[in-house]
Each structure stands twice: as C-alpha cells, then as structure tokens.
Amino acid sequence: MKASLRRILVAGHKEFLHIIRDPQTLAIVILMPVIMMFLYGYALNSDIHNAQLLVEAPVPSAASRALTSRLNASTFFSVPGSIPASADPLQPFRSGQARALLRLPPDFEASLRRPGGAALQVIVDGSDPSVGSRMRGAVEGAVQKTLMDYLDIEPPHILDQRAVVLYNPEQRSAMFFVPGLMAVILLMISALLTSIAITREKETGTMGQLLITPLRPGEIIAGKLLPYVVLASLDGLLILIVGRLIFGVQVAGNLFFLAICSLIYVFTALSIGLLVSTIAKRQHHAMMMALGATMMPTVILSGFIFPISSMPLFLQVIAHIVPATYYLQIVRGIILKGVGLRELWQPLLILGFEGLLLFGLSIRKFRIKL
Amino acid sequence: MQASIETRDLTRRFGSFIAVDRLTLRVERGEVFGFLGANGAGKTTAIRMLCGLLQPSSGTGKVAGCDIQTETDGIRSRIGYMPQKFALYPDFSVEMNMRLYGGLYGLKGQALRDRMDVISRLLNLEPLLSQRTDSIPWGWQQRLNLACAILHKPEILFLDEPTASVDPVSRRHFWDIIAELAASGTTIFVTSHYMDEVEYCGRVAILVQGRIAALDTPVGLKTTYGHASLGEVFLDVVERAQTTSSTQ
Ligand SMILES: Nc1ncnc2c1ncn2[C@@H]1O[C@H](COP(=O)(O)OP(=O)(O)OP(=O)(O)O)[C@@H](O)[C@H]1O
Ligand SMILES: [Mg+2]
Numbered sequence: 001m002k003a004s005l006r007r008i009l010v011a012g013h014k015e016f017l018h019i020i021r022d023p024q025t026l027a028i029v030i031l032m033p034v035i036m037m038f039l040y041g042y043a044l045n046s047d048i049h050n051a052q053l054l055v056e057a058p059v060p061s062a063a064s065r066a067l068t069s070r071l072n073a074s075t076f077f078s079v080p081g082s083i084p085a086s087a088d089p090l091q092p093f094r095s096g097q098a099r100a101l102l103r104l105p106p107d108f109e110a111s112l113r114r115p116g117g118a119a120l121q122v123i124v125d126g127s128d129p130s131v132g133s134r135m136r137g138a139v140e141g142a143v144q145k146t147l148m149d150y151l152d153i154e155p156p157h158i159l160d161q162r163a164v165v166l167y168n169p170e171q172r173s174a175m176f177f178v179p180g181l182m183a184v185i186l187l188m189i190s191a192l193l194t195s196i197a198i199t200r201e202k203e204t205g206t207m208g209q210l211l212i213t214p215l216r217p218g219e220i221i222a223g224k225l226l227p228y229v230v231l232a233s234l235d236g237l238l239i240l241i242v243g244r245l246i247f248g249v250q251v252a253g254n255l256f257f258l259a260i261c262s263l264i265y266v267f268t269a270l271s272i273g274l275l276v277s278t279i280a281k282r283q284h285h286a287m288m289m290a291l292g293a294t295m296m297p298t299v300i301l302s303g304f305i306f307p308i309s310s311m312p313l314f315l316q317v318i319a320h321i322v323p324a325t326y327y328l329q330i331v332r333g334i335i336l337k338g339v340g341l342r343e344l345w346q347p348l349l350i351l352g353f354e355g356l357l358l359f360g361l362s363i364r365k366f367r368i369k370l
Numbered sequence: 371m372q373a374s375i376e377t378r379d380l381t382r383r384f385g386s387f388i389a390v391d392r393l394t395l396r397v398e399r400g401e402v403f404g405f406l407g408a409n410g411a412g413k414t415t416a417i418r419m420l421c422g423l424l425q426p427s428s429g430t431g432k433v434a435g436c437d438i439q440t441e442t443d444g445i446r447s448r449i450g451y452m453p454q455k456f457a458l459y460p461d462f463s464v465e466m467n468m469r470l471y472g473g474l475y476g477l478k479g480q481a482l483r484d485r486m487d488v489i490s491r492l493l494n495l496e497p498l499l500s501q502r503t504d505s506i507p508w509g510w511q512q513r514l515n516l517a518c519a520i521l522h523k524p525e526i527l528f529l530d531e532p533t534a535s536v537d538p539v540s541r542r543h544f545w546d547i548i549a550e551l552a553a554s555g556t557t558i559f560v561t562s563h564y565m566d567e568v569e570y571c572g573r574v575a576i577l578v579q580g581r582i583a584a585l586d587t588p589v590g591l592k593t594t595y596g597h598a599s600l601g602e603v604f605l606d607v608v609e610r611a612q613t614t615s616s617t618q
Contacts, residue, residue, distance in 0.1 A: 003476060010473035014459075021461050209457035212421055213474040214447045 007215050011223025015197065019227060025193065033185045033235050037242050040177040048134055051099040053077040054092055058085035061109035063150055070146040071102075076138050089123060099125045100135050102143065112151060167252075167336040174247035179331035180304035182239055183324040186262065187298050189232045190269030191276065192290040198224060198277035199286040217367060225270050232266045233259075252338030258331070261348060265327040268355035269294070272323075274362035298324040326351040372435055374399045374526050374557035375420060379429035382415050382580075389415040391580035392429065397559060397573075399525075402552045404571030405561040406604060412580040413561040414454055417528050420559070421451050434525050447475065450519035454530040454561075456511055460504035464495060464514050467503055468521060475522035489517045492547065509540040516544070520551065527551065529560040533567065545570050565601040576604060578611040 019025050053071060057064040060082055072079035077100070085106070092098035103121040105111060111118040122139050126132030148155060168175040201207040210220055236259075243249035251258060272294055280286035299305065301315060302324035308316055319325050326347035333339045341348070375397040382390040390412040397403045407413045418424040420433050422442030430437070436444035458467045468489070472482045490496045493513045498506055503514065512532060519527060529548075533541040545567055552558050560571070568574055568588065575585040584591060584607045588600055595603045 006476070006478075007474060010470065013473075014470050017466065018459070018461060204460075205453065205455050205457040206459060208423065209451075209453060210474070211423060212446060212449075212451045212453075213471065214443065214476070215474055216443070 003214075004216070004219060008219050008222045008226065011210070011215060011220060012226035015224055016227040016230075018197070019231070028193065029189060029231050029235065030238075032188070033181065033238050034242060036181055036185065037178075037239065037246070040181060041174060041247055048076050048131060048138065050078040051076060051131075051135060052097060053079050053100045053102065053139065054098045055079055055082040056085060056089065056101060056103040057082040057108065058104070058106040059108070063109045063112055063147070064104055066150050067102075067104075067143065067146050071139075071142055074138075074142060076135075076142075093123070093125055099131075100139055102139060112147065172248075174243065174249050175336055177304075178239060178243040178247065178249045179328060179335050180302075182236060182262070182331050183265070183302060183304060183327050184295070184298055185235050185239060186232050186266055186327075187269045187272075187294055187324060189235055190228055190266050191273040191294045192287065193231075194225060194228050194270055194273035195276035195280065195286040195290045196283050197228075198274065199280045199283050202277070203282055218363075221274065221363070221366065225274075228270065228273075229263070229266055232269075233263070236262050249335065251335050253334035254340060257340055258334045261327070261330045261334070261344070261351075264348065264352050264355060265323065265330075268323045268327075268351060268358060271355055271358035271362050274366065275358055278362055278365040297322045301325070302328050304328060323351055323354050326354075372399075373397060373432075374401070375403075375431070375433050375559065377420070377429065377431035377438075380416070380419060380426050380431050381428045382412075382419055382424065383427045388580050390419065390426075393580075393582060395575060395582065395585065397557060399557055400552055400555045402548065402558040402560065402570065402572045404568045404574040405559065405577065406563075406568060406574055407561070407577030408608065411577040413577060414530055415580075416577075417451075417530055417559070417561070421449060421528060422446060447522075448525045450522070450524035450527045452512075452515050452519045452527070452529045452532050454534070456515060458503055458511070458515060458518060460502070462503055463500050464503055464506065465499040467514060468517055471518040472521045477522060485521055489521055492550075493517050494543075509536045512536055512544075513540070516547070520556075524556065526557040526559065529558065531561050531563065533562060533564060541567060565599065565604060568600055574600070576607045578608050581611070583607050583611040 019029070055064065055068050055071070057068075064082055068079050068082050071077050089101060089103060092101060101123040103123070105119055108118055120143065122136060122143075124132050124136045124139070198207075201210070207220070211217070215223075240249075240251065244251075273290065276286055276289045276293070280289055297318065301308070301311070301319040301322050303319065304324070308319045308325065311319060329347040330344050330351070333344050337343075373396045375395070377393050377395055380390060380393040381388065393416055405413050405416070415424065419426050420431060420438060422433075422438050422445045425439065430439075432438065433445050434448040436442075436448070438445065459470070462470070465486070468486050469482065472478075472486060477485055490499060493516065495510070495513060495517060498510060498514075503511065506514070516529075516532065519529075527548075533544055536544065541564070548558055548560070549570065562568055571588065573585065573587050574591060575582050576591075577583070584594075584603075586594065591600065591603045592598065595606050597603045597606060
C-alpha cells in the first residue's frame with residue numbers, strides 16, 4: 001500500500017516535470033484561462049457601453065438639445081452631437097459610424113405640444129440581435145423619460161409596475177461567463193491535456209516501458225492524472241481570482257462546496273480524457289477527438305452561451321448528456337444564487353454518476369488495451 | 371537449482387498467425403543466452419511474454435520463479451528490460467530518466483544516489499548526466515537505456531537488440547558490461563543480429579518462424595553444422611528449417 005502510493009507519487013512527479021518542461025502546455029495552463037477571461041470579458045461582451053448614437057435634428061431646438069445631452073450622459077450611448085437631415089439615413093450604419101440613429105422631425109419642438117404628439121423614428125443596427133433589441137429598448141426608454149421631464153408631465157398613475165432582477169441585478173455578462181469559463185477551462189485541462197499526454201506515451205512506447213516496472217496499470221493512471229487535478233484546481237482558483245479582482249464577480253455561495261463540486265466535474269472530465277486516450281492512436285487524433293467530442297459540445301450545448309431551452313429538441317437531448325450542462329447549473333447556482341446542496345443535489349448526482357460511468361468504462365478499456 | 375527462465379510449449383497467436391510456436395527452453399542463473407532469428411521470427415514477442423507484458427495463447431513459463439501469467443508483479447520487480455525501440459523520455463535529462471526509473475523500482479534517497487553514481491561510472495555516463503536525452507548520440511542513449519534497466523539490480527536482464535546500429539567500440543564496451551553482469555550472477559537473455567557478438571553467449575537458440583530450430587553453445591553449433599562461423603550456421607539452419615516447413 002505504501003509502496004504503491006510511493007510509485008504513484010513518483011509517476012505523478014514525472015508527469016509534473018513533463019508539464020513544467022513543456023512551454024506549450026504551460027502556456028495553455030496559465031495563459032489560456034486569463035486570455036479567455038479577457039476575451040469574453042471585453043471583446044465578446046454584449047453589455048452595451050458607449051454605443052455610437054446619432055441624433056438627426058433638421059432644426060435644432062431646446063428640446064432636441066435636451067434630448068441629445070441626456071442621451072449622451074447615459075453610459076449606454078455616446079452621442080457626438082446632432083446632425084442635419086440627410087438624404088440617406090442608412091449611410092452612417094454602412095460606414096460603421098453609428099449603431100443607432102434617432103430621427104427627429106423638423107417641427108419637433110412644436111409637435112411635442114400638439115395633440116397626437118411628435119413622430120420620431122429610431123433605427124437600430126440589429127446585426128447582433130441581443131445588442132440590437134437592447135439598444136432599441138434603451139433609446140425608447142431614454143427618449144420617453146427625457147421628454148416627460150422636459151415637458152414637465154407626470155406620467156398618469158394607472159399602474160405601478162416595478163421589476164426586480166435577481167442574482168445579477170446590473171445584468172453584467174461577467175456574472176454569466178465566469179461560471180461558463182470554469183466549465184470550459186477545467187474540461188480543457190482535464191480532458192484535452194490528459195488525453196494528449198497519455199496518447200503521447202503510447203505513441204513513443206514509453207507507456208510499455210512503464211508497464212515493465214513494478215508500476216501497475218492503475219498506478220500509472222493515478223500518477224498520470226494527479227498533476228492535472230492539481231492544475232485544474234489551480235486554474236479554477238485563477239479564474240475565480242481574476243473574476244473577482246478584474247470583473248468584480250463575487251461568489252455568493254460556499255467556496256468549499258464549489259471546490260467539491262468542481263473536483264467531481266474534474267473527475268468526470270479526466271475520465272473522458274482517459275477514454276479518448278484508449279481510443280486514439282496518435283496525439284493529434286486525441287486532440288481532435290477531445291476537442292470535437294468534449295470542447296465543442298461544452299461551449300455550444302451546455303447552456304454556456306446559448307440557452308438550452310431555445311434549442312431544438314434533438315440538441316436539447318444531447319445537451320442533457322453533456323456533463324458541463326450539469327456543472328454549469330451547479331456553478332451558476334453557487335456563484336450567482338449562493339445556493340447549496342439542498343437545491344443542487346440533482347445535477348450533482350447526475351454529474352457524479354456520469355463520472356463514475358465514464359471512469360469505469362475507460363478503466364475497462366485501458367486494461368483490455370494492455 | 372531453480373532455473374532463471376523456464377518455458378514449456380509457450381505459444382502466441384495473432385489471429386491465425388503463430389508468432390511464437392511451442393517455445394520450450396531453460397536458462398540457468400548467470401547464463402548469457404542468445405536469441406537469434408530473422409526479422410519477424412518472434413523474438414520480441416517471446417520476450418514480451420516472458421516479461422509478463424503479453425499473455426501467451428497457450429503453454430506455461432516461469433521467470434525468476436514466478437509464473438508469467440499469474441505472478442507478473444513478482445516478475446516485474448526482478449527483471450530489467452531494454453526494449454528494441456528506445457522508450458525513455460526524450461525531454462528529460464539523462465539523470466532525470468535514471469532517477470525516475472530508480473524511483474519506480476522503489477529506490478530513494480542516498481541509496482538511489484549511490485546506485486546512480488555506480489551505474490553512471492560503469493557506463494561512462496557521468497559527463498552526460500545533465501544533458502537532454504534526445505540531444506545525445508544513439509549509442510549513448512542505448513547506454514542510458516541499459517543504465518535504467520539495471521539500476522535496481524535485476525536477477526534477469528532482457529535485452530532486445532541492444533546493439534542495433536551502435537558503433538563497434540560501443541558494442542564492445544556493451545558486451546564487456548554484459549559479461550561483468552553475468553559474472554556477478556545476472557542472467558542475460560539477449561537478441562541480436564550481429565553474429566560476431568553472439569559468440570559471447572553461453573548458449574544460442576536460433577528461432578525460425580516462431581520455432582526453435584537449433585539450440586546449443588556457439589562451439590557446439592559450429593561443430594554440428596560443420597561451419598567455421600556462426601553466420602554460416604545461422605543461414606544453414608534457417609534454410610533447412612524453411613525447406614522442411616515447405617515440404618510439409
Ligand atoms: N500485436 C501484434 N499483432 C499482430 N501481429 C503481431 C503483433 N506483434 C507481432 N506480430 C507479428 O508477429 C511476428 C513476430 O514479431 P516479432 O516482433 O516478435 O519479431 P522479431 O523477431 O522481434 O523481429 P525483429 O527482428 O524485426 O524485431 C511478426 O510477423 C509480427 O508482424
Ligand atoms: Mg524484435
């Protein structure tokens with residue numbers, strides 16, 4: 001027992017040395033999570049911030065100036081000032097100058113006080129559907145409110161409707177992508193890197209050489225996986241720290257519980273990596289398989305980016321097989337809602353079950369291959 | 371006295387192809403046993419079965435007193451194996467590879483350091499210890515391979531074409547070490563294609579299509595077949611075995 005543990009540690013240490021001696025792996029482990037966080041955080045951000053909004057005012061007036069400065073003051077939009085009427089209102093969209101255009105009539109000021117009101121037109125760039133609809137709502141809301149204030153009208157009190165947004169009240173996308181990146185990065189370290197590492201040893205024949213030493217197959221696997229568990233844990237921590245310091249994402253729930261659930265997910269992902277390595281003959285096969293069979297479904301089907309409920313039934317079925325789907329439910333639950341085992345036992349159970357199933361399968365296949 | 375290696379009708383099939391056919395042999399402790407055969411004769415397959423890496427299709431075998439099918443744990447701690455294909459870690463330094471294999475065999479601390487000193491001196495590996503394994507010449511890689519296989523003082527050493535494409539000086543050095551190991555009681559089971567070095571073996575088995583076609587001392591073989599060199603004996607044995615198998 002003690003000898004066995006020692007052998008596992010020796011094999012694990014060896015694997016660890018491979019990793020720190022390989023700049024490529026090291027870059028994946030350390031830089032990838034940080035780069036991905038910044039990519040998702042800044043580049044792929046669908047939060048609207050300083051979108052270029054043009055106000056077309058053929059005849060500038062006090063009302064149009066009030067509207068322009070009010071819109072400019074909001075963090076959503078940046079309004080460079082009002083522009084004269086143009087023959088082709090779509091030109092600024094084509095040239096990329098504007099994301100939204102608010103067109104006022106020449107008699108704007110006067111028509112405001114006429115029965116029937118002023119006729120305005122809002123044109124919005126809808127190429128990104130969610131950004132488009134949010135800009136539209138924002139422009140309409142801001143215009144309404146500004147003009148009410150300008151005309152000093154109290155809105156009629158027929159109903160008092162208030163919305164409360166839970167968990168992510170400012171609707172910041174960081175709250176959404178940090179859990180998603182946990183799922184993707186942990187999977188990448190655990191499934192992709194391990195399957196490549198094991199396949200490499202099969203390819204170079206060093207696996208056969210290990211088998212001739214007193215190291216048993218189970219010990220080889222344990223030693224092989226050990227460093228990746230450590231790396232995955234470190235990366236999980238790294239994501240949480242960067243998320244906290246740069247993107248202001250606080251974990252609402254219990255950190256210890258989050259760690260346990262993450263380890264169960266890592267175990268599942270490692271089993272996938274192991275399974276891939278029993279099938280793949282070459283490193284690049286392993287990479288393609290791990291990417292195709294695990295990374296893509298995780299990014300696309302887990303609910304990380306696209307909501308599962310709006311997928312066609314066929315994809316929904318697959319989504320409910322992908323382990324990351326359950327992990328994502330769990331991490332979002334813990335980070336955003338601060339809930340615990342009582343609310344999350346179901347996805348946790350499924351995740352654990354999938355892990356055991358995959359692990360059993362891969363161990364069986366691994367032994368047969370020997 | 372108990373034999374180091376003893377097999378009875380050891381056979382391995384791959385589908386309908388018989389790679390090793392009813393191998394029966396006995397190798398004594400401290401013997402240098404040569405295993406000759408053309409490419410594809412079944413040498414590597416036989417060694418892999420003896421090391422417990424490959425299950426025989428039928429027949430039995432004992433290595434270092436352990437059954438090759440049921441007591442592979444016992445075998446693995448008692449043997450050293452130098453595979454035909456180099457299989458150490460190219461990204462590690464020479465020293466790291468030695469440390470790793472020593473560790474896997476349970477050596478640690480001062481005992482491991484002492485043993486590594488002895489072996490690297492024996493194989494003249496000292497100046498290369500800190501170099502990356504893939505940066506040293508092939509002959510030296512083979513020495514490192516041998517070093518890793520004997521760190522744990524195995525009772526039996528399996529060498530699968532250890533001197534393939536190694537220069538004559540290094541080959542000579544290699545065989546000096548093999549003789550030294552045998553003198554200290556290590557059993558050597560070695561395959562080779564170089565007839566001149568097979569002369570160093572105590573006994574030689576010639577394998578043709580998985581079957582032992584001749585087995586004797588080098589002198590005995592030369593007398594029996596009436597040739598001056600083992601090379602001629604080998605060609606003769608292979609030819610005779612092939613004519614008998616084709617007339618069958
Ligand atoms: N895993 C396997 N599956 C199918 N056939 C195999 C397998 N391993 C070996 N063989 C076949 O068994 C035969 C003997 O192979 P083996 O490697 O034992 O020969 P060898 O004597 O070591 O040859 P060489 O001098 O080329 O190393 C060959 O024809 C080989 O194709
Ligand atoms: Mg061979």
